[in-house]
Amino acid sequence: MPASGSRQEALIATLIVESLFPSTQGQQIPPADKLQAPQVGDRRLHPPGTMDEGSYSGIPVGPPPGLIRVGPTLPAIPRLVTDQDVSLFGDFAQCLDTGADENGEYVKLDLTCTICLTSKLEVPEYVRAHDRSDSEEVEGLTVLPCGHFFGSWCLEKWLRRVDRRENYPHCPLCRFELVYRCGHYLPPRVYDTSEKRKQQIPLTLPEHGAIPARCGMCFELEIENAVDTFCTLLFPPHVPEGDLMFSQSRELLEEASIQFRGTIESLYTMRDLYVHW
Numbered sequence: 001m002p003a004s005g006s007r008q009e010a011l012i013a014t015l016i017v018e019s020l021f022p023s024t025q026g027q028q029i030p031p032a033d034k035l036q037a038p039q040v041g042d043r044r045l046h047p048p049g050t051m052d053e054g055s056y057s058g059i060p061v062g063p064p065p066g067l068i069r070v071g072p073t074l075p076a077i078p079r080l081v082t083d084q085d086v087s088l089f090g091d092f093a094q095c096l097d098t099g100a101d102e103n104g105e106y107v108k109l110d111l112t113c114t115i116c117l118t119s120k121l122e123v124p125e126y127v128r129a130h131d132r133s134d135s136e137e138v139e140g141l142t143v144l145p146c147g148h149f150f151g152s153w154c155l156e157k158w159l160r161r162v163d164r165r166e167n168y169p170h171c172p173l174c175r176f177e178l179v180y181r182c183g184h185y186l187p188p189r190v191y192d193t194s195e196k197r198k199q200q201i202p203l204t205l206p207e208h209g210a211i212p213a214r215c216g217m218c219f220e221l222e223i224e225n226a227v228d229t230f231c232t233l234l235f236p237p238h239v240p241e242g243d244l245m246f247s248q249s250r251e252l253l254e255e256a257s258i259q260f261r262g263t264i265e266s267l268y269t270m271r272d273l274y275v276h277w
Contacts, residue, residue, distance in 0.1 A: 078105075
């Protein structure tokens with residue numbers, strides 16, 4: 001008798017289970033009361049835990065649930081998202097990067113420009129609802145700080161029609177003014193399908209994003225003026241000779257001023273590493 005847990009005992013147990021649950025293809029299944037344990041030589045094999053006498057009957061049709069092999073899962077059918085389902089860029093922004101919504105459900109996008117109502121908006125191929133035909137008009141996806149999105153060409157034509165002398169350029173839907181507090185133009189952002197959203201489109205206002213008070217040019221000019229004023233206060237350009245403790249004090253002050261200015265400039269130029277409106 002082989003030791004418990006040996007390979008021979010495992011093979012015998014497997015033979016018992018397979019013989020008690022024969023295949024239904026092309027075979028007649030005998031009644032349950034006629035089924036007997038298989039016989040090896042002059043010894044009849046019984047399932048572990050049963051008596052040697054009598055026959056063993058069980059479920060004759062197929063193996064028990066624990067022995068059923070599970071096949072590969074079928075791919076999930078993506079959910080179609082159109083203009084009736086979303087109104088702001090933040091409603092589908094996550095789908096552009098991952099191909100799925102916040103619930104993990106796969107999504108296909110079929111979006112149309114809300115200005116011309118005909119052109120399809122360009123999105124990554126893996127979330128595109130269908131292949132583009134040569135006759136179909138396709139525009140780039142442009143996003144405004146208010147969260148509304150349009151076709152790039154249509155929005156550009158819209159903004160050109162606005163009389164800049166009387167009105168600031170604004171969103172065609174909510175009339176959000178595309179202007180910084182400094183008075184300069186706040187440009188829209190064009191979505192590039194080859195880049196991730198985080199690298200090119202800032203958070204919109206409905207997504208708790210923020211707009212700087214000044215444009216980049218005014219921000220740099222303000223920093224430069226602040227640096228010049230601070231350097232002048234710390235290191236006056238004209239110092240009387242009697243006020244210098246050492247003969248090289250003037251050279252030391254000038255060198256410190258240059259280093260200080262370089263440090264400040266390196267700090268505010270770091271803003272280029274972050275996406276902002």
